[in-house]
Amino acid sequence: MSIDKLREELVGLHHDLIRWGLVVWTAGNVSARVPGEDLFVIKPSGVSYDDLTPESMVVCDLDGKLVEGDLSPSSDTAAHAYVYRAMPEVGGVVHTHSTYASAWSARAEAIPCVLTAMADEFGGEIPVGPFALIGNDDIGKGIVSTLSGHRSPAVLMQNHGVFTIGKNAKAAVKAAVMCEDVARTVHIARSLGPLVPIAQSDVDKLYDRYQNVYGQR
Secondary structure, three states: OOHHHHHHHHHHHHHHHHHOOOOOOOOOEEEEEOOOOOEEEEOEOOOOHHHOOHHHOEEEEOOOOEEEOOOOEOOOHHHHHHHHHHOOOOOEEEEEOOHHHHHHHHOOOOEOOOOHHHHHHHOOOEOEEOOOOOOOOHHHHHHHHHHOOOOOOEEEEOOOEEEEEEOOHHHHHHHHHHHHHHHHHHHHHHHHOOOOOOOHHHHHHHHHHHHHOOOOO
16 A cells, blocks of 8 residues: 555544544544555644644654654654564554543553453453553553564553554554453443453454454455
């Protein structure tokens, strides 16, 4: 996909974050790797979602340096860049402060796998990553160290919020939507009483079915 097409796609995906109630004001961002290039496209810093246009999206190299665009890139650019450098299979990264998932991160607590929808999408619990300050690649290092070898495409960064990865930006947005959905449901379930975990063997079967059989091929 060309950079122009990615810029256009990212505008729509940022609006999806609003549509699904995952962001407020100017918080949150979506980025997409440019196929075949050591580049990615990301939202500019502090720009209203209503004001986003394809032209306002900025292009950075995998060190997080601006290479194309008139606006400053997102404050999370270094984290996105680190993920792209360390995980070449990742084509999209999303960051949100969605309410329920961020509440779990404020408790530094993983979301346990107690729903078939979680087994399907995440293959187990949604893990917690370490606390890290914004502005350098420490968040990216935490994302990578937590998700490496883990089936979950989502991580709850402690006291911060959600980062998700995917084969492309749309897949990463889907993971962010599903993360908030299960975070809300499991929170409500826990308020009613003890949670009932799903056996790991069943989690494995559900994950395999959803990833390899479900839907149109």
